[in-house]
Amino acid sequence: KAGVTQTPRYLIKTRGQQVTLSCSPISGHRSVSWYQQTPGQGLQFLFEYFSETQRNKGNFPGRFSGRQFSNSRSEMNVSTLELGDSALYLCASSLGLVLSTDTQYFGPGTRLTVL
Amino acid sequence: AQSVTQLGSHVSVSEGALVLLRCNYSSSVPPYLFWYVQYPNQGLQLLLKYTSAATLVKGINGFEAEFKKSETSFHLTKPSAHMSDAAEYFCAVSEGTGNQFYFGTGTSLTVIP
Numbered sequence: 417k418a419g420v421t422q423t424p425r426y427l428i429k430t431r432g433q434q435v436t437l438s439c440s441p442i443s444g445h446r447s448v449s450w451y452q453q454t455p456g457q458g459l460q461f462l463f464e465y466f467s468e469t470q471r472n473k474g475n476f477p478g479r480f481s482g483r484q485f486s487n488s489r490s491e492m493n494v495s496t497l498e499l500g501d502s503a504l505y506l507c508a509s510s511l512g513l514v515l516s517t518d519t520q521y522f523g524p525g526t527r528l529t530v531l
Numbered sequence: 532a533q534s535v536t537q538l539g540s541h542v543s544v545s546e547g548a549l550v551l552l553r554c555n556y557s558s559s560v561p562p563y564l565f566w567y568v569q570y571p572n573q574g575l576q577l578l579l580k581y582t583s584a585a586t587l588v589k590g591i592n593g594f595e596a597e598f599k600k601s602e603t604s605f606h607l608t609k610p611s612a613h614m615s616d617a618a619e620y621f622c623a624v625s626e627g628t629g630n631q632f633y634f635g636t637g638t639s640l641t642v643i644p
Contacts, residue, residue, distance in 0.1 A: 458634055459575075461631050506575065516631075520577070524574045
């Protein structure tokens with residue numbers, strides 16, 4: 417099976433712009449979770465989508481949003497970018513039956529740099 | 532609220548020596564615990580997970596971890612380090628109902644030849 421793919425791998429934006437990141441889960445997986453990884457804060461949970469619905473949400477401002485399509489592909493959008501949004505954004509997919517015990521499979525991430 | 536503490540942001544061991552990476556958690560309910568490994572420029576890969584079955588969990592690449600409720604710990608060990616074990620290791624905790632994952636800040640493992 418193909419793994420989790422994320423596009424693009426690298427992205428450079430300027431403050432105030434918006435950005436959309438894409439994640440394609442492993443075939444058959446219905447849950448997609450997003451994480452932000454920074455040197456200072458480590459890995460932080462953004463949100464999780466299951467069957468096109470946001471099922472869980474972390475403590476991030478409303479500038480961070482996402483959606484999931486019927487084929488389980490997911491997109492994450494960040495509006496009004498700030499310097500602090502520079503990070504590695506990781507996507508993880510799982511079967512989605514019970515997120516807390518599922519094995520999550522991570523993609524390679526999208527490296528976002530905000531100038 | 533849950534949290535995960537990984538003691539030691541950097542650990543160095545000699546090739547062939549014991550690897551011990553420490554993880555302590557706080558949780559108000561029985562937790563589910565995970566160890567992930569991250570190689571440079573890659574995503575995270577699951578090493579092992581504890582989901583209330585056997586307290587000693589064996590994972591991939593010779594790693595294992597023991598859940599100790601009394602110590603609220605889930606330390607990761609490997610009897611003999613290999614050069615290929617050099618990576619970043621993350622401990623994570625989740626609850627049955629919360630459906631959120633909380634990761635530790637990571638431990639960077641260096642293996643000295």
